[in-house]
Amino acid sequence: NAGVTQTPKFQVLKTGQSMTLQCAQDMNHEYMSWYRQDPGMGLRLIHYSVGAGITDQGEVPNGYNVSRSTTEDFPLRLLSAAPSQTSVYFCASSRDPRDAFFGQGTRLTVV
Amino acid sequence: AQKVTQAQTEISVVEKEDVTLDCVYETRDTTYYLFWYKQPPSGELVFLIRRNSFDEQNEISGRYSWNFQKSTSSFNFTITASQVVDSAVYFCALSEAIQGAQKLVFGQGTRLTINP
Numbered sequence: 001n002a003g004v005t006q007t008p009k010f011q012v013l014k015t016g017q018s019m020t021l022q023c024a025q026d027m028n029h030e031y032m033s034w035y036r037q038d039p040g041m042g043l044r045l046i047h048y049s050v051g052a053g054i055t056d057q058g059e060v061p062n063g064y065n066v067s068r069s070t071t072e073d074f075p076l077r078l079l080s081a082a083p084s085q086t087s088v089y090f091c092a093s094s095r096d097p098r099d100a101f102f103g104q105g106t107r108l109t110v111v
Numbered sequence: 112a113q114k115v116t117q118a119q120t121e122i123s124v125v126e127k128e129d130v131t132l133d134c135v136y137e138t139r140d141t142t143y144y145l146f147w148y149k150q151p152p153s154g155e156l157v158f159l160i161r162r163n164s165f166d167e168q169n170e171i172s173g174r175y176s177w178n179f180q181k182s183t184s185s186f187n188f189t190i191t192a193s194q195v196v197d198s199a200v201y202f203c204a205l206s207e208a209i210q211g212a213q214k215l216v217f218g219q220g221t222r223l224t225i226n227p
Contacts, residue, residue, distance in 0.1 A: 031213035040120075042202055042217035050213075058214065090156060097213050098144050098163075098206060102156040 003027045004093050006103035013081040013110045021076040021106050023091030031094045032074040036060065036087040037105075043090060049074055050097070081110045113138045115205050117218035124193055125226050132188045132221045134203030140164075145179065145186045146204040146215065156202070162186065193225045 007022045023032065033048035035058075045058030047066040055066050063085060065077040074093075078085060088107050092100040114137040124130050136145065147159040160170065162179050170177045174191045190197050203218040 033213045033215075035215075035217075040219055042115075042117075042219045043204075043215070044217070045214055048213055088154070092213065092215075094213055098161065099158075100146075100206075100213050100215055101158060102148075104155050107154075 003029075004091055004101060004103035006089075006091050006106050008106060009104065010107050011109070013078070013108065015081060015083060015110060017081050018077070018079050019081065021078075021089055021091075021108070023074045023076065023093075023103060024072055025093040026072060027093065027095070028071060029093040029095050030071065031097050031100075032068070033058070033092050033100065034064070034066065034074070034076045035090045035092065035102075036085075037090060038087050046076065046089075078108075083110045086110045113140075113143075113205050113207065113216045115203050115216055115218035117201075117203055117221050119221045120219070121222045121224070123224040123226060126195055127192050129189060129191050130193050130223065130225075132190075132201050132203075132223065134186045134188065134218060136184050136186065136203070136205045138205060138207070140207050142207075144206045146202075146206065147177065147186075147188050148202045148204065150200040150202065150220070152199070159188075190223075195225045195227055197223060198225045199223060 004025045030051045034046040035043040037043045049055045049068040091103045116135045143164045149157040176189045178187045200220045202220045204215040
């Protein structure tokens with residue numbers, strides 16, 4: 001979905017480094033979420049938001065922080081990267097909570 | 112707890128064959144939504160279909176068709192006359208309805224390879 005923009009597309013981090021994965025949408029979608037995709041495990045929900053100022057944890061929130069100060073942006077922060085966080089990260093947004101339209105993904109490697 | 116199982120990890124067929132991808136789900140909700148997504152080699156997730164739990168009619172879209180059966184908790188996806196461009200990883204997903212949040216539970220995915 002061209003309306004959901006994730007940056008960067010690729011990133012290599014050293015263990016212990018911090019970084020923020022960016023997710024932005026210009027469709028005025030209230031619902032946004034972050035998933036991680038690992039081989040053989042499908043996608044798993046990390047955090048989600050139902051609107052500006054409101055966030056909650058998903059299935060695998062440990063090691064990640066989020067905030068939603070605007071409707072457009074939903075950044076995902078890794079405070080101290082670990083090799084177990086090597087994954088492909090997808091951000092999704094929608095106007096209807098029953099839907100999820102995904103960004104292009106960010107491939108993160110932690111060495 | 113909700114769960115989605117795609118028992119077929121990999122499928123390989125020859126072009127023009129029909130292929131069915133299986134999806135079995137578990138939920139205690141009476142109202143829920145089921146999805147199929149396609150992930151081509153380029154990596155993006157492409158939305159294919161969403162069905163709600165009250166609509167058991169089969170759906171056909173071109174070469175794609177979906178068979179939803181509540182009695183067996185299954186939502187299978189069939190590609191007729193497969194083409195090389197159908198090669199991708201396909202994910203089935205489940206979402207609770209009316210919970211005010213965008214929360215999908217995904218299956219493990221089925222890697223489909225269509226050989227020329």
